[in-house]
Structures are given as structure tokens and as C-alpha cells.
Amino acid sequence: MAEQLKMGILGVGGIAQIAHLPALRKAANVRLTAICDAAQDLLGKMGRTYDVASLYTDHRKFLDEADIDAVLIPVAHAFHAPLSIDAMRAGKHVLVEKPMAVTLEECRRMVQVSKETGRQLQVACMKRYDPGLQFAQRFVREEMGERLSVSGWYCDSVYHMQYVNSLAGPREGGAMQRRPTERIEDVHLNMVLGHGVHLIDTLRFFGGNIVAVTTEMTQKDHDIVSVSLLEFADGARGTAQLMVRVRMDWCEGLMVHGVGGSVMARIPFPYRYVGSDVNVFDARREEYRTPPTPDADPYERQLEAFASAIIEGRSVSPNAEDGLADQRVLLGMHESQKLGRRIETA
Numbered sequence: 001m002a003e004q005l006k007m008g009i010l011g012v013g014g015i016a017q018i019a020h021l022p023a024l025r026k027a028a029n030v031r032l033t034a035i036c037d038a039a040q041d042l043l044g045k046m047g048r049t050y051d052v053a054s055l056y057t058d059h060r061k062f063l064d065e066a067d068i069d070a071v072l073i074p075v076a077h078a079f080h081a082p083l084s085i086d087a088m089r090a091g092k093h094v095l096v097e098k099p100m101a102v103t104l105e106e107c108r109r110m111v112q113v114s115k116e117t118g119r120q121l122q123v124a125c126m127k128r129y130d131p132g133l134q135f136a137q138r139f140v141r142e143e144m145g146e147r148l149s150v151s152g153w154y155c156d157s158v159y160h161m162q163y164v165n166s167l168a169g170p171r172e173g174g175a176m177q178r179r180p181t182e183r184i185e186d187v188h189l190n191m192v193l194g195h196g197v198h199l200i201d202t203l204r205f206f207g208g209n210i211v212a213v214t215t216e217m218t219q220k221d222h223d224i225v226s227v228s229l230l231e232f233a234d235g236a237r238g239t240a241q242l243m244v245r246v247r248m249d250w251c252e253g254l255m256v257h258g259v260g261g262s263v264m265a266r267i268p269f270p271y272r273y274v275g276s277d278v279n280v281f282d283a284r285r286e287e288y289r290t291p292p293t294p295d296a297d298p299y300e301r302q303l304e305a306f307a308s309a310i311i312e313g314r315s316v317s318p319n320a321e322d323g324l325a326d327q328r329v330l331l332g333m334h335e336s337q338k339l340g341r342r343i344e345t346a
């Protein structure tokens with residue numbers, strides 16, 4: 001395979017225009033060779049803007065005919081499983097937006113098809129490619145020793161859309177954009193799948209597998225708070241706090257404590273493209289460490305990591321098994337909140 005991965009993008013709606021198309025243009029080892037979207041007018045505009053002539057409205061023709069090794073799939077949650085499966089069956093590697101899918105059964109099928117076809121599937125939990133978090137995770141993995149607690153919070157801000165509009169500018173729409181006919185009506189499930197997935201994937205990145213969860217939710221009008229007690233496989237404990245919405249700026253972060261030190265991180269609004277503000281405390285040396293993060297677009301970095309893993313024949317991260325493990329925790333949180341008891345994720 002060439003040193004540049006030929007990629008197509010299936011779906012050029014909101015997040016594609018905000019983050020993925022600019023990242024595809026910047027990523028060193030990726031070439032955007034084809035675009036697919038059901039909305040013809042939008043497709044034409046994106047083709048012109050990104051100088052791509054190979055355009056498709058039918059995803060099956062795109063998968064069969066376009067000159068691509070891999071597909072980025074930023075479409076609504078309900079389409080993640082069927083389109084990823086079609087892409088892998090057509091011989092393409094897949095980078096699919098989060099959450100991996102909606103149901104556990106869909107995630108299991110995606111893992112199965114990835115194994116059968118030998119095509120890799122990465123879930124676009126791009127916080128793993130925040131250089132500040134990578135610095136901190138390396139300390140936890142290589143130097144901190146036994147973990148005692150791993151906790152995080154992800155609080156969507158009342159200013160969310162103002163952030164988006166000021167950082168990303170206007171997005172193009174299209175009359176024929178394809179959207180699911182059914183919405184996820186349950187507010188907790190919606191929040192857990194849409195936002196919680198970033199928090200849980202990040203906590204699993206630092207803390208390893210989560211074997212049980214106990215979740216409570218409180219709601220006042222449109223304000224929702226979900227708090228979970230997390231039990232990690234290695235015996236560490238932690239909490240995950242999700243809030244939609246907080247009356248302050250974007251508020252996301254994590255803290256990790258272990259026998260050899262601690263980590264504190266403040267995670268920025270994703271489209272600011274600056275690394276997390278990280279403080280590592282190395283207890284052996286009694287010193288704090290903070291990394292520089294000059295190259296910090298997490299969408300570009302996840303794409304480059306995906307492409308180099310494919311080109312070099314290594315496993316992508318988070319891979320399909322990680323996506324399934326994240327989903328077990330997310331649906332466990334939801335079940336725990338509904339049933340009012342502790343849920344084992346297995």
C-alpha cells in the first residue's frame with residue numbers, strides 16, 4: 001500500500017464540515033479521493049470546495065467504484081452499523097463517528113464483520129489523540145504504577161452553539177440530506193450515547209476496562225445530570241459525571257490517582273484545537289510536568305494515526321473491540337439508571 005491512504009468520506013453534514021473535511025486536507029498520510037452524500041446539492045458544493053471530482057449519491061456505488069482504501073463515516077448514529085458493515089464487506093477499512101452504534105447487537109455484528117473481512121474499524125473517539133491527554137496517559141501507563149482512582153466529568157455548556165459558530169463558521173445544508181426517521185426519545189440514553197461516549201472512552205483509555213457501573217440521574221426541565229460510580233477491572237474506582245447543560249464555559253476534565261503519582265487534566269472544547277491543560281505529578285521525583293502541545297487538532301491526529309496503522313499493518317485505536325467495550329459501559333449506565341441498581345458490564 002502507498003504511503004498515503006486513499007480515503008473517501010461518506011456523509012458531509014455538520015461534523016464533516018466542521019472537523020473532518022479540514023482534517024482530511026491537512027493530514028499528511030491521507031488523500032481524499034471521493035465523497036458520497038445523499039444530498040446532491042451539498043455533494044456538489046463539498047466537491048468544489050475540497051477539489052474532489054469523484055462524487056456519489058449512492059453509497060453502494062461509492063463503495064464499489066470509488067478509488068478508496070478506507071472510508072470515514074460521519075453520519076447519524078442509526079446509520080453507523082449498516083454503513084460500516086457495507087463498507088467492510090466492500091473491502092474498505094472504516095473510521096466511524098462515535099458512538100460505535102446504537103445497540104450492543106449492532107456493535108457485536110460490526111466486530112464480527114471486521115474479523116470476517118479482515119478490515120479494521122476505528123471509532124472516532126478523537127480525545128485519544130489530544131496530545132496533552134496522550135502525555136498524561138503515557139505517564140499512567142508507564143510510570144504511575146497501580147491505579148487507585150480514575151474519574152472524569154463532561155459538562156456540555158449553554159454556550160455550545162456559540163462556540164461552534166465562532167470557531168467553525170456556517171455549515172452548508174442540503175435539501176436531500178438523509179436523517180433517521182426515528183429519534184432516540186429517552187433523554188438519558190441520548191445523552192449517554194452522544195456525550196457519554198467521549199467520557200467513557202477517555203476513562204477506559206486511562207483506566208482500562210470497566211466491569212460494573214451504578215448510575216443515577218436527575219432532571220429539571222432541560223437540565224440533566226447523570227452520575228456514575230465506575231468499577232475498573234484492576235480494582236480502581238472512579239466517577240463519571242455527565243451534565244447537559246452547565247451555565248459556564250465548556251467544562252470537561254479528568255483526574256487519576258495512583259501509587260506513583262497523579263494526573264489532572266482540563267479538556268478544551270474540541271474545535272479549539274489546543275491540547276488539554278495537563279498536570280502530571282510524579283511522586284517519586286516530587287515534581288510536576290506539563291507538556292507543550294503545538295500540534296493539537298485531534299481530528300487530524302486521529303486520521304493520521306488511523307492511516308499509519310492501516311499502512312503499517314498495526315491495530316487501530318480505539319478499535320472495534322474497544323467500541324464494543326465502551327458501548328457495554330454506556331448501555332450499562334443507562335440500564336442502571338432505569339433499574340436503580342448496579343450493572344455488570346459483561
Ligand SMILES: NC(=O)c1ccc[n+]([C@@H]2O[C@H](COP(=O)([O-])OP(=O)(O)OC[C@H]3O[C@@H](n4cnc5c(N)ncnc54)[C@H](O)[C@@H]3O)[C@@H](O)[C@H]2O)c1
Pocket residue numbers: 010011012013014015016036037038039042057058059074075076077079083097098099124126176177178179194270
Ligand atoms: N466527534 C465529535 O466531536 C462529533 C461532534 C458532532 C457529531 N459527531 C457525530 O457525528 C455523527 C454525524 O453527525 P452530524 O451532525 O454531522 O450528522 P448530519 O446528519 O449533519 O450529517 C450526516 C450526512 O450524512 C449523509 N448521509 C446519511 N446517510 C447516508 C447514506 N446512506 N448515503 C449517503 N449519505 C448519507 C446525510 O445526507 C448528511 O448530509 C453523529 O453520529 C454524531 O454523534 C461527532
